[in-house]
Amino acid sequence: MRRFVLLSSVIVACSIAPLHAQVAARRSFVRASGQGSVSVRPDQLKVNAGVVTQGNTAQEASDQNAALMSAVIDKVRQLVGPSAEIKTVGYSVTPNYRYPPGGGVPTLTGYTAANTIEVTTSDLTIGGKIIDTATQAGANSIQGIRFGLKDAEPARGQALRMATQQAKAHAEAMAGGLSLRIGNIVSLEESSAVRTVALTDTRLAAAGSGTPTPVESGTIEVQAYVVLEAELGGV
Numbered sequence: 001m002r003r004f005v006l007l008s009s010v011i012v013a014c015s016i017a018p019l020h021a022q023v024a025a026r027r028s029f030v031r032a033s034g035q036g037s038v039s040v041r042p043d044q045l046k047v048n049a050g051v052v053t054q055g056n057t058a059q060e061a062s063d064q065n066a067a068l069m070s071a072v073i074d075k076v077r078q079l080v081g082p083s084a085e086i087k088t089v090g091y092s093v094t095p096n097y098r099y100p101p102g103g104g105v106p107t108l109t110g111y112t113a114a115n116t117i118e119v120t121t122s123d124l125t126i127g128g129k130i131i132d133t134a135t136q137a138g139a140n141s142i143q144g145i146r147f148g149l150k151d152a153e154p155a156r157g158q159a160l161r162m163a164t165q166q167a168k169a170h171a172e173a174m175a176g177g178l179s180l181r182i183g184n185i186v187s188l189e190e191s192s193a194v195r196t197v198a199l200t201d202t203r204l205a206a207a208g209s210g211t212p213t214p215v216e217s218g219t220i221e222v223q224a225y226v227v228l229e230a231e232l233g234g235v
Contacts, residue, residue, distance in 0.1 A: 027231050027232070028231070028232040029186055029229050029230060029231050029232055030171050030174050030175055030182060030229070030230055030232055031171075031227065031228070031229045032167045032168070032170035032171035032174060032227075032228050032230075033167055033170065033225065033226065033227050033228070034162075034163040034164060034165065034166030034167030034168070034169075034170060034225070034226045034228070035162075035163050035166060035223065035224070035225050035226075036158070036159035036160060036161065036162025036163035036164075036165075036166065036223070036224045036226075037159060037162070037221060037222070037223045037224075038155045038158050038159045038162070038221070038222045039219045039220070039221050039222075040149065040155050040219065040220050040222065041217070041219060041220070042124065042147035042148055042149060042217050042218075042219070042220045043122060043124075043149060043150055044120065044121075044122060044124075044147065044148045044149060044150050045120070045121050045122070045123070045124050045126075045127055045145070045146070045147055045148075045217070046118055046119065046120050046145070046146045046147075046148065047118070047119045047127060047130045047131060047134075047142075047144075047145045047146075048089065048116055048117070048118050048119075048142070048143040048144050048145075049072060049076070049116070049117055049119065049130070049131070049134040049135075049139040049141070049142055049143070050090070050114060050115060050116035050117070050139060050140070050141035050142075050143060051065050051068045051069045051072060051114070051115050051138060051139055051140060051141065052065075052112065052113070052114045052140055052141050053065040053068065053112070053113050053114075054096070054110055054111065054112050054113075055110060055111055055113070056110050056111075057110075057111060058093050058095075058111045058113075060111070061093060061110070061111040061112060061113035062093055062113045064113070065113035065114070065115050066115075068137075068138035068139075069115045069117070069138070071137045071138050072117070072134050072137040072138050072139045073086060073117060074137070075133050075134070075136070075137040076117075076119055076130060076133055076134055076137070079126065079129060079130060079133050080119060080121050080123070080126065080130065083121070083122070084119060084120060084121040084122075084123075085118075085119070085120040085121075086117055086118070086119050086120075087117065087118055087120075088115065088116070088117055088118075089116050089117065089118045090114065090115070090116035091114065091115050091116070092112075092113070092114050093111055093112070093113045093114075094111065094112050094114075095108055095110075095111055096108070096109045096110045096111060096112055097109060114141070116141070116143060119134075122150075124147065124217045127145050127213075127215035127217075128212055128213035128214055128215040129212075131145070131213045131215070132212060132213055145215060147217045147218065147220065148220065149220055149222075152220075152222055155220075155222040156222055156224060158222075159222050159223060159224035160190055160224040160226065162224070163190070163224040163225060163226040164188070164190075164226050164228070166226075167188075167226045167227065167228040168182075168228060168230075171228055171230050175230075175232055178232075180232045180233060180234060181232075181233055181234070182230040182231065182232065182233070183230060183231035183232065183233040184230065184231050185228065185229070185230050186229040186230060186231060187227075187228070187229045188226065188227075188228050188229075189226070189227045190224060190225065190226045190227075191224075191225050
């Protein structure tokens with residue numbers, strides 16, 4: 001019986017020893033965040049143009065839509081040239097119902113077909129012309145125009161460097177407030193975002209009115225956020 005008690009004591013002691021070592025090894029640290037922002041000129045333009053048609057049958061609505069959209073694509077292609085990209089980004093055919101005011105069974109009144117294309121080009125000066133050309137050819141839904149970057153990595157890298165330097169400066173300032181200094185970096189995490197300039201439908205209300213649609217590219221803001229953790233040491 002005594003041998004069993006002694007053996008148990010040794011096992012308990014061995015189990016506790018690593019726990020004490022782990023607790024002793026834990027060091028104080030500081031966590032700080034930083035933000036970097038870089039503004040650059042865009043080098044890419046995207047315009048979404050759509051055709052919405054209605055018919056008594058799904059086929060009628062689809063046929064009308066196909067004819068109008070074919071004309072839109074043809075005219076826009078002549079404007080932007082072969083180097084631009086035109087692709088379909090949305091298509092739907094949905095039934096329309098009339099609902100009785102007092103409830104009851106709804107009545108089928110027809111169908112709506114919607115087709116949307118996205119035009120991507122490097123020529124930032126023809127945004128308004130794309131809108132005007134599309135609407136004159138039959139497009140009746142301009143869903144937005146966006147300016148962006150073909151490659152955001154160079155600006156993103158610059159923003160990350162700025163954010164990291166700011167996070168380190170914040171960590172040093174907090175440590176200095178306690179008469180301490182930062183030691184080894186424990187972790188460093190980042191998140192970034194590219195904010196593009198987008199004009200919504202309300203900015204495009206005059207499209208197709210006979211007056212050229214004015215479009216300004218503005219700038220692209222690339223932001224980066226960094227969270228830094230560093231050990232704290234004595235001065």
